[in-house]
Amino acid sequence: MRRQCKCIMCPVGCEIEIVLDDSGNVVEVIGGLCERGRNFAKETAGQNMQIVTTTIKLAKPVGEVRVVPVKTLTPVPVSQMKEVVSYLKTLVVQPPVKVGDVIADNIGGKYIIVVATRSVGTS
Numbered sequence: 851m852r853r854q855c856k857c858i859m860c861p862v863g864c865e866i867e868i869v870l871d872d873s874g875n876v877v878e879v880i881g882g883l884c885e886r887g888r889n890f891a892k893e894t895a896g897q898n899m900q901i902v903t904t905t906i907k908l909a910k911p912v913g914e915v916r917v918v919p920v921k922t923l924t925p926v927p928v929s930q931m932k933e934v935v936s937y938l939k940t941l942v943v944q945p946p947v948k949v950g951d952v953i954a955d956n957i958g959g960k961y962i963i964v965v966a967t968r969s970v971g972t973s
């Protein structure tokens with residue numbers, strides 16, 4: 851079985867392919883510019899990866915709106931989702947916010963990019 855993943859250990863964002871045997875063991879890692887990324891791929895090969903979505907508080911309400919919805923640009927290992935969400939809950943964003951604005955980009959020392967999924971206070 852082959853799986854694709856995008857390395858989140860630095861801004862380069864290499865695509866890495868992992869070849870697994872029938873038992874789910876990693877037999878080959880293809881791609882990635884460095885050992886750090888290949889190790890990331892091996893460690894997360896058997897894990898589910900998901901886009902994280904949540905909301906972040908606005909520093910001041912915009913009408914009735916008090917939060918802005920956000921998501922990670924790349925899937926995050928499920929084992930790290932709690933850390934990501936906990937960190938995002940500590941943030942406060944100053945409006946206006948445009949859809950696609952980068953809200954956070956270095957959570958837990960990893961290059962996990964979080965962007966706004968809706969504009970707030972831009973019109």
Ligand code: SF4
Nearest residue numbers: 857860863864883887
């Ligand atoms: S494989 Fe290395 S260079 Fe590529 S994204 Fe990962 S850490 Fe960066």
